[in-house]
Amino acid sequence: MTKISLGGKTVHTLGNLPEKGTEAPDVELVDSRLGRRHISDFRGQKVLMNIFPSVNTGVCSNSVRKFNEEAAALSNTKVLCISKDLPFSQDQFCAAEGIENVVMLSDYRDGRFGVAYNLTMTDGGFEALLSRSVIVLDENGKVIYTEQVPEIGQEPNYTAALEALQNA
Known part of the structure; x- marks a missing residue:
């Protein structure tokens, strides 16, 4: 188990994120049209997975906006925004915000993504x-950068994630 916090109170996760240099687990998620997508569908491109509790919170929605602007502009790069929100909510958020450069994916069906990672x-x-x-x-599905934000209310280190993409 890994310890993080929510509002200063200790919270646990299942364990550690995948190690750098390992192959990313190939898990099935659900896209905005209720289609099945696998992490391996994005091989051949660099992938940034922006993972969060719910797009309906301020910090989570900020991260989607930021990566939509910054990372999605990089060549040969896909930004996957992953939560357990229903695909309908994810789609509504993107439509209301004019977000078009990320792929919204949901782990609501079986939670396998959260378990695998x-x-x-x-x-x-x-x-x-x-x-x-x-x-x-990287383009081969190998993990080159990870960050599990220690306090859920904090934003991720955008600069470090974007540098990892650019240096891949």
């Missing part, structure tokens, strides 16, 4: 949701 919260007010994390993959 060890980032499902196991207690606290957000129990069963995904912890705020960023994982960057």
Whole structure:
């Protein structure tokens, strides 16, 4: 188990994020049209996974906006925004915000993504949701950068994630 916090209170996740240099687990998620997408569908491109509890919170929506502007502009790069929100909510958020440069994916069906990446919260007010994390993959699906934000209310280190993408 990994310890993070929510409002200063300790929360646990299933474990540690995948190690750098390892192959990213190939998990199925649900897209905005209720289609099935796998992490491996994005091989051949650099991938930034922006993972968060819910797009309906301020910090989570800020991260989607920021990565929509910054990372999505990079060549041969896909930004995957992943939460357990229903695809309908994700789609409505993107439509209302004019966000077009990210791929919204949901882990609502079976939670396998959160389990495979060890980032499902196991207690606290957000129990069963995904912890705020960023994982960057190279074109071959290898992990080159990870960050599990220690306090859920904090934003991820955008600069470090974007540098990892640019240096991949």
